[in-house]
Amino acid sequence: MRTVKLDLGPDSYDIVIGRGLLAQVERMTALLPQKRAAIVTNTTVAALYLAPLQKALEAAGVQIIPIVLPDGEQYKTWETLNLIFDGLLTARAERKTTLIALGGGVVGDMTGFAAAVYQRGVPFIQIPTTLLAQVDSSVGGKTAINHPLGKNMIGSFYQPQLVLADLASLDTLPDREYSAGLAEVIKYGLIDDLPFLEWLEANIERLMGRDTDALAYAVERSCQNKARIVGEDEKEHGVRALLNLGHTFGHAIETGLGYGAWLHGEAVAAGMVLAARASYELGQITDADLARIIKLLDAAGLPTMAPALGYERYAALMAQDKKVDAGQIKFIIMRKLGESYMGTLSPEVIAAALQAGCSDDAAASRVA
Numbered sequence: 001m002r003t004v005k006l007d008l009g010p011d012s013y014d015i016v017i018g019r020g021l022l023a024q025v026e027r028m029t030a031l032l033p034q035k036r037a038a039i040v041t042n043t044t045v046a047a048l049y050l051a052p053l054q055k056a057l058e059a060a061g062v063q064i065i066p067i068v069l070p071d072g073e074q075y076k077t078w079e080t081l082n083l084i085f086d087g088l089l090t091a092r093a094e095r096k097t098t099l100i101a102l103g104g105g106v107v108g109d110m111t112g113f114a115a116a117v118y119q120r121g122v123p124f125i126q127i128p129t130t131l132l133a134q135v136d137s138s139v140g141g142k143t144a145i146n147h148p149l150g151k152n153m154i155g156s157f158y159q160p161q162l163v164l165a166d167l168a169s170l171d172t173l174p175d176r177e178y179s180a181g182l183a184e185v186i187k188y189g190l191i192d193d194l195p196f197l198e199w200l201e202a203n204i205e206r207l208m209g210r211d212t213d214a215l216a217y218a219v220e221r222s223c224q225n226k227a228r229i230v231g232e233d234e235k236e237h238g239v240r241a242l243l244n245l246g247h248t249f250g251h252a253i254e255t256g257l258g259y260g261a262w263l264h265g266e267a268v269a270a271g272m273v274l275a276a277r278a279s280y281e282l283g284q285i286t287d288a289d290l291a292r293i294i295k296l297l298d299a300a301g302l303p304t305m306a307p308a309l310g311y312e313r314y315a316a317l318m319a320q321d322k323k324v325d326a327g328q329i330k331f332i333i334m335r336k337l338g339e340s341y342m343g344t345l346s347p348e349v350i351a352a353a354l355q356a357g358c359s360d361d362a363a364a365s366r367v368a
């Protein structure tokens with residue numbers, strides 16, 4: 001078992017990583033201010049993990065309110081959020097009732113948002129069951145729902161009290177979802193951790209084989225990177241924006257294709273290649289660096305070409321990005337391999353990146 005601490009003063013919490021954590025409910029029960037909790041999950045995860053978790057918590061004397069949502073990015077909406085409030089209000093959940101998010105990024109982001117606003121804030125625990133949620137979305141307190149015009153547009157910063165990343169829950173994760181999580185793992189190497197990027201290049205086959213030790217190390221190192229950055233800048237006034245590498249293009253892809261057509265991690269992978277191509281156009285990374293990035297993402301089973309939505313559509317979608325400042329789009333760009341920064345890109349550089357990095361076939365390539 002490995003523990004990473006996210007240091008946020010009085011709001012600090014542990015990210016516990018290991019196999020079999022779902023059954024070890026004492027970590028959770030120690031934090032509950034009352035013997036009542038709502039487990040929010042989705043239909044897919046409920047079928048696998050809701051009953052054992054509920055049973056273990058009930059055996060520890062905790063009364064459980066189960067709330068099961070539909071599964072998929074297309075359900076990260078006001079309507080689905082309201083299902084959480086319906087469940088909480090019907091069961092007369094109180095201010096000290098803890099919300100437990102059991103699932104991937106969509107469940108975690110929506111449950112966190114519900115926890116932030118239900119009765120103006122209730123305690124919240126994250127139990128991420130996808131690789132992407134374990135290495136990224138469950139850590140750091142970004143919560144949100146999507147809007148038809150833009151990804152994660154309505155939300156808040158609201159930290160969980162604990163993150164329990166049970167690596168055993170990845171055993172049932174479909175390959176496509178697993179690869180999508182690797183996109184966010186690789187992202188950390190590209191932001192500012194070249195040694196980790198090199199480790200990933202050397203160990204990608206072990207990771208693709210879901211080797212227990214390699215996976216535990218990759219999750220821990222990713223969480224260490226995220227905890228360090230969020231610990232420095234919880235509300236994204238500066239360095240935290242680097243965690244958005246690939247996301248300006250990626251969110252445009254997700255919104256442009258319709259939520260759920262590509263998984264978030266797939267869109268981020270193609271978005272990181274577009275960011276790398278822009279960095280190459282600026283003369284900041286070499287064609288060998290670009291080839292290394294593409295090779296690693298490809299080995300991780302991820303798309304390296306983006307859908308050809310057209311320059312105008314990309315520009316319009318990216319103009320909605322949350323990093324836009326006084327009308328200017330801010331991108332995360334690579335200064336060199338393993339070092340990124342926030343800056344602007346000229347329309348010519350964006351156009352060149354899109355020209356080289358989009359294909360007509362890309363959109364269809366991810367359809368299940």
Ligand SMILES: O=C(O)C(=O)C[C@@H](O)[C@H](O)[C@H](O)COP(=O)(O)O
Nearest residue numbers: 136140142151152240243244247322
């Ligand atoms: O935690 C962060 O900060 C991130 O940007 C991590 C991203 O990987 C994650 O997808 C995040 O939810 C995107 O945030 P957004 O502010 O661009 O919606």
